[in-house]
Amino acid sequence: MLRGEEIAPADTANIALVPLATPLLAGPGAIAAVMVLTKRYEDAPGRLGVLLGIIAVVVVVAVGLMLAAQIARLLRPSVIQLLTRVLGLLLSAIAVQFIVDAVKIIAVR
Incomplete structure (x- = not known):
């Protein structure tokens, strides 16, 4: 900006998707x-x-x-967004089930 040139911001839309394979595997x-x-x-x-x-x-x-x-x-972006939300909901349901199962096990002891 000092020289009158405007620098375009870097595309950071998919920055969270970069380390996907390592934690998955x-x-x-x-x-x-x-x-x-x-x-x-x-x-x-x-x-x-x-x-x-x-x-x-x-x-x-x-x-x-x-x-x-x-x-x-x-796939259209709307379909990808829908799949992301549905799978996120499924992941949340699995997490809640894990917590419920753990509470049941602790309560029995």
Whole structure:
């Protein structure tokens, strides 16, 4: 602005979406799930099942992330916003159910 030139603001609309893949694949929830499942299924077939499940999830998420741009081009912004809100509501419902289950377990003790 000192030289009379106006600098356009950086496009920061999608700044929150940048670290999406790392927490999804290796976040605390994923690590805890792997720890719980490997403890629950300590025999060889059980561990193989857990490993195959992990591989399946990684493949599905990788394909989804690779096709995300093409899918976003096919969908209108209003559809994407609707899906975001519906899935956010579903996530909130799951979180509330976790809390209710934890309170029930604590109340029984």
